[in-house]
Amino acid sequence: MTSLDSKLVGVLGDRTTKVLKDLFGYHTVGDLLHHYPRRYLVRGELSNISELNEGDEVTILAEIFSANSRRLQGRKGNILEVIVTDGTAKLSLTFFNQAWREKDLKVGKQGLFAGKVGVFNSKRQLSHPDYELIADGNDVDAAVEGFAGKYLPMYPASSKLPSWKISQCIELVIGSLDEVPDFLPEHIREKYGYPTLHQALAQLHNPVDLDSAEKARQRLTFDEAFLLQLLLLTRRKELKGLDAVARPVKSSGLLAEFDKSLPFELTAGQRDVSAEIEEDMAQPHPMNRLLQGEVGSGKTIVALRAMLTVVDNGGQAALLAPTEVLAAQHLRTIEKLLGSLSDGGMLGGSDQATQVTLITGSQSATARKEALALAASGAAGIVIGTHALLGESVDFKDLGLIVVDEQHRFGVEQRDALKSKAVTPPHLLVMTATPIPRTVAMTVFGDLDVSTLRELPLGRQPITTHVIPVLEKPGYLERAWERIREEVEQGHQAYVVAPRIAAGTSEDADIDFLMGESSSTLASVEELGPELQSGALKGLRVAPLHGKQSADVKEATMKAFANKELDVLISTTVIEVGVDVPNATVMVIMDADRFGVSQLHQLRGRVGRGTSPGLCLLVSSAIVDTPARERLEAVSQTVDGFELSRIDLEQRREGDVLGASQSGSRSHLRLLRVLRDESMIEQAREDASAILEEGVHKYALLQSELAQIQADAAADFIDKS
Numbered sequence: 001m002t003s004l005d006s007k008l009v010g011v012l013g014d015r016t017t018k019v020l021k022d023l024f025g026y027h028t029v030g031d032l033l034h035h036y037p038r039r040y041l042v043r044g045e046l047s048n049i050s051e052l053n054e055g056d057e058v059t060i061l062a063e064i065f066s067a068n069s070r071r072l073q074g075r076k077g078n079i080l081e082v083i084v085t086d087g088t089a090k091l092s093l094t095f096f097n098q099a100w101r102e103k104d105l106k107v108g109k110q111g112l113f114a115g116k117v118g119v120f121n122s123k124r125q126l127s128h129p130d131y132e133l134i135a136d137g138n139d140v141d142a143a144v145e146g147f148a149g150k151y152l153p154m155y156p157a158s159s160k161l162p163s164w165k166i167s168q169c170i171e172l173v174i175g176s177l178d179e180v181p182d183f184l185p186e187h188i189r190e191k192y193g194y195p196t197l198h199q200a201l202a203q204l205h206n207p208v209d210l211d212s213a214e215k216a217r218q219r220l221t222f223d224e225a226f227l228l229q230l231l232l233l234t235r236r237k238e239l240k241g242l243d244a245v246a247r248p249v250k251s252s253g254l255l256a257e258f259d260k261s262l263p264f265e266l267t268a269g270q271r272d273v274s275a276e277i278e279e280d281m282a283q284p285h286p287m288n289r290l291l292q293g294e295v296g297s298g299k300t301i302v303a304l305r306a307m308l309t310v311v312d313n314g315g316q317a318a319l320l321a322p323t324e325v326l327a328a329q330h331l332r333t334i335e336k337l338l339g340s341l342s343d344g345g346m347l348g349g350s351d352q353a354t355q356v357t358l359i360t361g362s363q364s365a366t367a368r369k370e371a372l373a374l375a376a377s378g379a380a381g382i383v384i385g386t387h388a389l390l391g392e393s394v395d396f397k398d399l400g401l402i403v404v405d406e407q408h409r410f411g412v413e414q415r416d417a418l419k420s421k422a423v424t425p426p427h428l429l430v431m432t433a434t435p436i437p438r439t440v441a442m443t444v445f446g447d448l449d450v451s452t453l454r455e456l457p458l459g460r461q462p463i464t465t466h467v468i469p470v471l472e473k474p475g476y477l478e479r480a481w482e483r484i485r486e487e488v489e490q491g492h493q494a495y496v497v498a499p500r501i502a503a504g505t506s507e508d509a510d511i512d513f514l515m516g517e518s519s520s521t522l523a524s525v526e527e528l529g530p531e532l533q534s535g536a537l538k539g540l541r542v543a544p545l546h547g548k549q550s551a552d553v554k555e556a557t558m559k560a561f562a563n564k565e566l567d568v569l570i571s572t573t574v575i576e577v578g579v580d581v582p583n584a585t586v587m588v589i590m591d592a593d594r595f596g597v598s599q600l601h602q603l604r605g606r607v608g609r610g611t612s613p614g615l616c617l618l619v620s621s622a623i624v625d626t627p628a629r630e631r632l633e634a635v636s637q638t639v640d641g642f643e644l645s646r647i648d649l650e651q652r653r654e655g656d657v658l659g660a661s662q663s664g665s666r667s668h669l670r671l672l673r674v675l676r677d678e679s680m681i682e683q684a685r686e687d688a689s690a691i692l693e694e695g696v697h698k699y700a701l702l703q704s705e706l707a708q709i710q711a712d713a714a715a716d717f718i719d720k721s
């Protein structure tokens with residue numbers, strides 16, 4: 001009797017069981033059966049190399065003619081090029097950053113190689129092909145011996161456990177497997193013409209033809225989307241069912257005063273989103289809303305209005321920011337916007353006024369003590385902070401609203417830590433300037449309602465972006481520094497952004513998206529500062545800013561920059577999110593290919609915030625036709641954040657997309673790709689929502705599948721903390 005829950009021990013030998021556990025963490029039959037093949041070698045359908053066409057999915061039988069690895073020019077990493085021949089012609093196989101395969105792929109060895117034919121430098125090639133080498137003295141049939149079908153599955157494997165060995169294990173397991181009960185409700189399965197779970201697993205591992213393999217893959221992909229949506233919708237429903245204190249808008253009070261004093265009109269988008277938030281907060285259930293808005297679309301005001309509404313109701317609001325620079329800026333901006341309305345408790349302050357306070361990790365003991373007291377007594381209606389806000393010593397009198405700025409830096413766990421500081425569940429508003437396509441939002445933030453701010457405030461200036469390819473056009477860099485001088489002469493300010501703090505440091509807290517390994521040749525703030533100061537930017541007022549400086553230094557530098565006492569800020573990505581200095585008009589980003597697409601978009605959003613147009617120059621040594629260069633070109637060609645986030649997402653793996661926010665469910669997602677499978681995700685969401693409406697308890701198998709995933713997620717969570 002073998003089921004998906006059976007232990008592998010007993011079904012397979014002890015040694016194999018141990019290797020599967022060590023390599024992949026597999027314990028059960030189900031774990032192993034969810035190890036899916038990447039593609040299939042087709043027995044008896046080998047292609048001749050001389051007849052390959054671009055775009056074909058092919059399998060060839062060939063002998064290794066040569067194998068050489070070399071470092072890439074002008075960028076990091078190495079490439080292993082293997083030339084194979086089958087007597088009709090030669091073909092190149094390439095592996096990027098996998099030099100270790102060189103010891104596998106020895107000259108003279110024969111093997112089956114499978115992949116999609118591409119063309120590079122007008123030569124045909126297979127990039128990252130799957131292969132099965134033939135043991136010396138064996139023939140082809142012996143190499144695939146023990147496998148009965150025509151389609152030989154190729155699995156993610158290692159030299160310890162090659163693909164054919166995995167395939168043998170799976171065959172053994174399937175042979176002894178009892179009918180697998182299907183958790184997917186039958187009417188859904190029939191609607192899409194999917195195979196049963198048992199059929200799907202059997203067909204994926206040993207297909208009769210490629211069509212049924214594809215159907216099986218679709219079914220299993222749908223399962224992932226469906227279960228994920230069901231989990232997210234369940235969580236959403238649970239959250240909505242909780243009791244919270246309603247905080248409706250009052251006709252008079254801080255909010256009313258604030259609106260009167262606002263120096264500009266809210267945009268239509270800001271009004272709509274505010275109305276949605278106000279309606280949510282007027283309910284006796286917690287709001288759980290995501291506000292995604294383009295860089296510069298004015299999310300802060302929207303959040304501030306929500307915070308004031310809560311204060312008008314006698315509650316407090318917490319604003320969580322990802323960096324100290326941003327937290328400190330929020331304090332300054334909010335105090336400035338509120339004017340005398342934030343003078344609560346001060347001599348001469350109005351009775352309605354409240355207080356705004358700041359809690360960060362590196363503030364002085366006295367400042368912290370004072371801030372903690374203001375939060376605990378309720379005197380501070382608005383408490384701004386970094387993740388220091390999550391600390392145990394932080395207490396609120398009546399926390400009614402949590403605003404999380406730049407959500408992509410925080411996970412569910414952090415939101416929950418802050419929520420636990422409220423007496424009753426607080427309202428929650430999370431904000432992100434990394435706009436994401438609808439289905440991604442559904443997947444990543446599926447438990448939240450989504451509001452979108454697409455419109456920028458009137459009079460916002462356009463940003464022009466150019467790539468400066470230093471290898472091809474070294475002179476352009478000189479021109480970039482001249483542009484900075486010109487802007488400064490006109491009374492404007494500039495940013496220079498570098499990926500590292502200091503030269504040769506192996507690790508920088510400020511880099512969060514590095515393509516490839518780190519390198520000492522990258523520009524650093526500490527080197528660039530003196531170099532520019534004594535060279536290209538001589539005579540200008542230049543200062544460095546980075547994450548390793550003390551809070552006081554950072555604060556003083558930002559303040560000086562905001563007050564126009566500095567011309568140029570040389571900085572790491574600490575300025576990436578939220579920094580708002582309208583007089584800054586030009587930004588030069590060094591080694592721009594080291595940053596992600598969305599990150600570049602965020603960075604350049606720091607210029608063109610005032611009345612003059614912005615200019616962003618992306619300096620890079622990436623050469624033409626490389627993915628790195630193409631990403632930069634994409635950023636220079638559009639300012640549509642949604643478009644850019646698609647490009648960014650396409651280059652990231654699912655685990656990264658889902659990130660910490662789905663820690664647990666992540667291990668259950670193997671096939672699903674949020675962009676490629678958009679329409680499937682939408683369907684799965686509809687189906688999941690119908691099932692939830694009907695009641696999951698009507699589907700016993702489904703209910704226990706969900707419980708299982710939730711238990712795994714909880715276990716993952718405990719492992720991590």
Ligand code: ADP
Nearest residue numbers: 264265266267295296297298299300301457580
């Ligand atoms: P983001 O959405 O990127 O966080 P901010 O909230 O920092 O954007 O707003 C960007 C700038 O636009 C700020 O200087 C803010 O004062 C200004 N702003 C916000 N709303 C409006 C508006 N309706 N009209 C004019 N300026 C606005």
Ligand code: MG
Nearest residue numbers: 299300577578
């Ligand atoms: Mg912001």
